Amino acid sequence: MELHPSMSDTNVVAQYAFHNGGTYPVAIDSVKTSCGCTTATLDKKNYAPGEKGEISVNFDIGQRVGEQQKEIMVFTNDPREMMVLLRMKILIPEVLRIAPPFVSWEKGEAAQAKSIRVEVMSTNVHVVAALSGADAFKSELREITAGHEYQVLVTPVTTTNQMVGTIRLQTDFPSDRPRSFNAYAAVREKASLLSAP
Amino acid sequence: MKVLKQMLAIALVAILPALVSARWHPRRPAPPGEGEIEISVVRAWKKPVLWIDARPAPDYAREHVPGALSLNEDAWDAGISEVVLRANGSVPLIVYCGADCNASAQVAHRLRQMGLQPVYVLKGGWETWKRDHP
Numbered sequence: 001m002e003l004h005p006s007m008s009d010t011n012v013v014a015q016y017a018f019h020n021g022g023t024y025p026v027a028i029d030s031v032k033t034s035c036g037c038t039t040a041t042l043d044k045k046n047y048a049p050g051e052k053g054e055i056s057v058n059f060d061i062g063q064r065v066g067e068q069q070k071e072i073m074v075f076t077n078d079p080r081e082m083m084v085l086l087r088m089k090i091l092i093p094e095v096l097r098i099a100p101p102f103v104s105w106e107k108g109e110a111a112q113a114k115s116i117r118v119e120v121m122s123t124n125v126h127v128v129a130a131l132s133g134a135d136a137f138k139s140e141l142r143e144i145t146a147g148h149e150y151q152v153l154v155t156p157v158t159t160t161n162q163m164v165g166t167i168r169l170q171t172d173f174p175s176d177r178p179r180s181f182n183a184y185a186a187v188r189e190k191a192s193l194l195s196a197p
Numbered sequence: 198m199k200v201l202k203q204m205l206a207i208a209l210v211a212i213l214p215a216l217v218s219a220r221w222h223p224r225r226p227a228p229p230g231e232g233e234i235e236i237s238v239v240r241a242w243k244k245p246v247l248w249i250d251a252r253p254a255p256d257y258a259r260e261h262v263p264g265a266l267s268l269n270e271d272a273w274d275a276g277i278s279e280v281v282l283r284a285n286g287s288v289p290l291i292v293y294c295g296a297d298c299n300a301s302a303q304v305a306h307r308l309r310q311m312g313l314q315p316v317y318v319l320k321g322g323w324e325t326w327k328r329d330h331p
Contacts, residue, residue, distance in 0.1 A: 071298065188281065
């Protein structure tokens with residue numbers, strides 16, 4: 001099944017209809033999903049011959065973008081078909097194009113600002129703030145092209161210690177539940193000093 | 198000349214079915230996906246790698262590759278910090294999930310978008326690693 005949520009959707013629901021085509025009752029013992037983002041609900045457990053039912057699968061979009069594929073495993077007591085695999089493809093539209101989504105400094109490097117370019121993929125969307133989730137980084141939002149392109153300048157307070165921070169890009173879309181997207185910043189050891197895992 | 202033609206004919210008779218079988222055989226091995234790597238290749242490197250477990254948190258908690266970090270799209274912000282601190286080009290990142298899932302490909306794609314490299318997806322996932330480490 002292929003789903004096409006809109007830019008404002010925070011979740012999508014897929015309905016999988018089925019019927020017991022056999023000559024004996026079948027019980028659905030459990031329904032498992034491949035991801036914590038996906039939850040499945042079932043009307044009831046036992047289905048008589050010929051009886052119809054439906055499995056409802058909810059997918060939380062979160063900050064995901066692009067093509068997502070999820071699997072739902074339906075376990076039954078039918079010895080002829082103990083497990084049925086349902087597949088779901090979700091094509092999530094991009095709201096913001098963030099490049100690069102990650103900026104980093106080496107320890108000891110000059111604590112100068114690095115730039116993140118943010119392109120808005122719809123005229124309905126505006127970036128209203130770039131909020132650093134940690135005191136270790138400062139962020140500044142600049143509008144480059146009105147309502148279309150932004151620049152976020154990220155600066156570490158210091159580069160003497162390793163640290164990671166989140167830069168939350170807050171939009172005004174949709175107006176009832178504005179969505180936000182994250183970029184990341186880090187101060188890291190020089191590559192040659194990294195220890196093996 | 199006649200011998201050469203016969204050799205050519207025999208070669209054609211042998212090669213054609215082989216090509217057909219390689220292309221359409223029902224048990225033909227799946228070609229590797231983008232950035233996929235075989236466990237035998239990883240083993241042959243004989244160098245440290247950073248394993249990234251893209252399965253749901255309960256699966257990771259139950260068992261994982263020793264030293265692996267948990268990173269999946271359900272809890273990206275919780276897992277990404279440790280990954281970026283440990284990965285800056287000095288060790289390859291190898292992402293795995295279950296045998297029949299694409300979470301590892303999605304996590305690998307996102308890590309590459311962040312500029313982390315090199316990033317690979319373990320072909321066959323966790324089950325392959327388990328078979329390789331009985």
